[in-house]
Amino acid sequence: MLPASFIMTEHYSDRSIAQLIDKELNQVEIDEVVVDEDSLTIELRDGRTVVAPILWYPRLAYATQSERQQFEIRTNVIYWPELDEEVSVRSLLLGRKSGESLQSLEKWLAGRETVAVA
Numbered sequence: 001m002l003p004a005s006f007i008m009t010e011h012y013s014d015r016s017i018a019q020l021i022d023k024e025l026n027q028v029e030i031d032e033v034v035v036d037e038d039s040l041t042i043e044l045r046d047g048r049t050v051v052a053p054i055l056w057y058p059r060l061a062y063a064t065q066s067e068r069q070q071f072e073i074r075t076n077v078i079y080w081p082e083l084d085e086e087v088s089v090r091s092l093l094l095g096r097k098s099g100e101s102l103q104s105l106e107k108w109l110a111g112r113e114t115v116a117v118a
Helices: 014-027 058-062 089-093 102-117
Strands: 030-035 039-044 049-053 072-074 077-080 085-088
Touching: 030 077, 039 089, 049 089, 058 102, 085 089
Parallel strands: none
Antiparallel strands: 030 039, 039 049, 072 077, 077 085
8 A cells, every 4th residue: 555645657667666655565464473374364453454475485384383383473473483484564465375385395295293293
């Protein structure tokens, strides 16, 4: 969302508009996070609620409910240290899923199996 004071005129270049949008996306702050078996729900300080399917983030999908609850809020990013997963408000607002490769996910899953057996 562009700032209320922003008025579109011809003297703004595409680049300056993109910079304003980028700045706005990076300033959004997290108020509350709820993670369940199906979704990741984030309440933002500006009153918006963003919901994404848990399947967008395979590490969260494979995690136990207990592991999903062990997160840290870092202004506009949620981080799960045990899962080494990070989700930004920016990516959620832009509708971006996890960018993790299948190879990386498989390696992470294999490491979890090793820990579970030990």
